[in-house]
Amino acid sequence: MNRKPHRNTIVVEGAPVLAHTGHAGAQHIIRLHAPQIAQRALPGSFVHLQCDPYLPMRRPISIMRVDAKAGWVEFLYKVVGHGTQLLSQRKIGESLSLLGPIGVPFILHAERPRPLLIGGGVGIPPMVFMADHIRLHHPGFKPLVIMGSEVPFPFQTQPSKIMLPGIPDGVIACMPLLEDWGIASRLASLQAYPGCFDGYVTELARAWLNTLDPSQRQQVEIYSCGPQPMLAAVAKLAAEFALPCQVSLEEYMACAVGGCAGCTVKIQTPEGPYMKRVCVDGPVFDAYQVFGN
Amino acid sequence: MDFATPLVLLSGCVGFGEEYTRVAGFSHHEVGAVCLKGTTLQPRLGNPAHRVFETPAGMLNAIGLQNPGARYVVDKILPTLDFSETRFIANLSGSTVEEYYQVARIFDNSPIDALEINISCPNVKQGGVQFGNDPEMSARVVEVCRKATNKPIITKLSPNQTDIAHNARRCIEAGTDGLAVINTLTGMAIDIEARTPVIGNNQGGLSGPAIKPIALLKTHQVYQMCKPYKVPIIGQGGITTANDAIEFLIAGASGVGIGTALFYNPLVCASINAGIVEYLQRHKLTNVSELIGSLQLHEASAAPCG
Numbered sequence: 304m305n306r307k308p309h310r311n312t313i314v315v316e317g318a319p320v321l322a323h324t325g326h327a328g329a330q331h332i333i334r335l336h337a338p339q340i341a342q343r344a345l346p347g348s349f350v351h352l353q354c355d356p357y358l359p360m361r362r363p364i365s366i367m368r369v370d371a372k373a374g375w376v377e378f379l380y381k382v383v384g385h386g387t388q389l390l391s392q393r394k395i396g397e398s399l400s401l402l403g404p405i406g407v408p409f410i411l412h413a414e415r416p417r418p419l420l421i422g423g424g425v426g427i428p429p430m431v432f433m434a435d436h437i438r439l440h441h442p443g444f445k446p447l448v449i450m451g452s453e454v455p456f457p458f459q460t461q462p463s464k465i466m467l468p469g470i471p472d473g474v475i476a477c478m479p480l481l482e483d484w485g486i487a488s489r490l491a492s493l494q495a496y497p498g499c500f501d502g503y504v505t506e507l508a509r510a511w512l513n514t515l516d517p518s519q520r521q522q523v524e525i526y527s528c529g530p531q532p533m534l535a536a537v538a539k540l541a542a543e544f545a546l547p548c549q550v551s552l553e554e555y556m557a558c559a560v561g562g563c564a565g566c567t568v569k570i571q572t573p574e575g576p577y578m579k580r581v582c583v584d585g586p587v588f589d590a591y592q593v594f595g596n
Numbered sequence: 597m598d599f600a601t602p603l604v605l606l607s608g609c610v611g612f613g614e615e616y617t618r619v620a621g622f623s624h625h626e627v628g629a630v631c632l633k634g635t636t637l638q639p640r641l642g643n644p645a646h647r648v649f650e651t652p653a654g655m656l657n658a659i660g661l662q663n664p665g666a667r668y669v670v671d672k673i674l675p676t677l678d679f680s681e682t683r684f685i686a687n688l689s690g691s692t693v694e695e696y697y698q699v700a701r702i703f704d705n706s707p708i709d710a711l712e713i714n715i716s717c718p719n720v721k722q723g724g725v726q727f728g729n730d731p732e733m734s735a736r737v738v739e740v741c742r743k744a745t746n747k748p749i750i751t752k753l754s755p756n757q758t759d760i761a762h763n764a765r766r767c768i769e770a771g772t773d774g775l776a777v778i779n780t781l782t783g784m785a786i787d788i789e790a791r792t793p794v795i796g797n798n799q800g801g802l803s804g805p806a807i808k809p810i811a812l813l814k815t816h817q818v819y820q821m822c823k824p825y826k827v828p829i830i831g832q833g834g835i836t837t838a839n840d841a842i843e844f845l846i847a848g849a850s851g852v853g854i855g856t857a858l859f860y861n862p863l864v865c866a867s868i869n870a871g872i873v874e875y876l877q878r879h880k881l882t883n884v885s886e887l888i889g890s891l892q893l894h895e896a897s898a899a900p901c902g
Contacts, residue, residue: 306676307614307617309614309617309618310614310617310618311617311618311619311620312618312620313618313619313620314619314620314621315619315620315621315861315862315863353860359836359859359860359861360650360655360859360860361859361860386650400861402619402862554645554646555645555646555647555648555649556648557648557655557657557856557859558609558615558616558858558859558862559859560615560616560618560619560862561611561615561618562609562610562611562615562616562858563608563609563611563648563657563659563859564608564611564633564642564647564659564662565647565648565657565659566647566648567642567645567647567662568645569641569644576641577641578641578642578662583615583618
């Protein structure tokens with residue numbers, strides 16, 4: 304019996320850049336050749352990557368897509384500081400050191416085949432990964448993906464052909480990739496982008512939840528990643544509809560393997576408060592343990 | 597006490613010993629010892645976020661001694677460690693001299709290989725002054741720990757004081773078997789938009805290559821003082837390469853601590869070991885011990901300033 308199942312679960316991989324594109328709002332999508340990480344990653348997993356050979360501290364970035372067969376992983380990130388600024392300068396063919404995949408992934412439940420995925424800003428990537436995972440491994444599931452952004456979405460939006468009850472008229476913009484996968488998606492923003500819901504992701508989610516009958520609603524579980532205030536609102540919405548909810552958190556990180564306890568968040572448990580590490584105890588947590596409600 | 601290699605994984609960087617084994621290719625066999633996370637008598641939740649922040653050539657941390665308490669560590673964690681892989685060293689912290697004594701007693705009755713005393717903790721009975729910044733308070737902590745255990749004691753010295761060598765001498769007189777030089781330097785980073793410190797605890801400990809020259813000099817200063825007592829030093833502070841490690845050995849360290857460098861590269865120990873072996877071969881040395889304290893100072897013209 305393996306008494307130490309945690310051992311050898313994370314790999315260090317030198318990963319050449321395969322593609323790297325810039326988008327509005329200082330957003331970038333980078334694809335790297337990292338076959339071992341691509342093979343092992345699950346929705347919610349992240350990597351700790353070196354942005355530049357001369358900036359040794361790594362940055363945690365969540366995975367947006369993987370192709371285990373082709374051996375690549377893809378990330379969406381926004382330039383917010385020195386590290387991501389340097390990362391944005393990496394060219395095709397350059398190699399980056401990746402440490403991953405790290406973290407407890409999102410868990411799907413057979414009795415809740417209507418996952419509601421809510422992603423905000425750079426919290427969108429794990430939701431895309433989750434949608435891809437559902438498509439490949441849970442074909443009977445009927446997910447809805449709601450994404451919010453206050454800078455232009457890092458993809459060309461298009462009108463969705465997938466009809467959804469409860470979605471306000473005119474809210475038709477979707478993510479083409481998800482549409483191609485046959486997965487319903489809708490977009491929200493306060494920036495009046497065409498076809499997008501003019502408001503918060505949680506308002507759009509509430510409109511959809513309100514149209515479900517109680518038996519359908521019992522099949523919903525919420526999965527979310529995004530800024531802290533958005534996650535708090537998502538947790539509140541989940542509580543309002545008595546739905547289970549998993550959220551992916553972020554925090555400044557040093558080691559990312561559980562060694563330094565630098566990235567902890569306070570979690571409420573029946574035994575009292577605990578400080579849990581976002582890296583290996585998370586990044587996915589039960590929203591009720593994080594936000595109460 | 598002998599180590600299989602001169603490398604020691606530093607307290608606070610590797611949790612309670614098993615965390616880095618998550619990484620494929622990492623092996624405890626690469627290191628002579630692993631210092632476990634700072635442990636107090638009662639469990640502690642630690643500090644609020646942010647606890648870590650990158651600074652030029654280094655990082656700040658203020659974890660706040662998050663730990664499940666000494667009893668839990670001894671009863672629940674030590675039995676899960678494989679002592680055939682490396683040596684494990686407990687790291688003791690306390691708010692009072694009595695607490696250090698009690699924690700040392702608990703670890704004395706355990707399979708732990710040695711006890712490292714973290715004296716860079718505020719003394720709640722002395723207005724929060726850190727034990728380690730005062731030679732007499734440092735010595736007092738060592739003295740009570742000495743009474744509590746026959747296991748080897750390593751005292752981790754603070755660089756945040758006027759004369760580290762004097763403090764080292766007092767700790768040796770109080771019964772320490774070894775010294776760890778240095779703990780982090782205190783520092784701060786400010787979020788200029790919010791006009792608040794970035795670190796939740798306001799200030800934190802600075803580690804990484806930024807502190808290496810300071811650590812190296814302190815190691816040498818302590819070594820010169822320790823030499824007659826034959827008390828070994830684990831030199832530490834910003835070591836990221838084999839050359840860094842060799843500098844510390846030449847300065848007088850018998851072992852070298854690896855901390856922040858693991859965050860850069862979790863597999864760094866293998867390359868540091870290989871680099872040390874290559875250096876020994878190139879210089880026709882058979883053992884690391886031949887390097888220790890081999891520094892040849894320049895003829896010192898008394899330079900009082902700068």
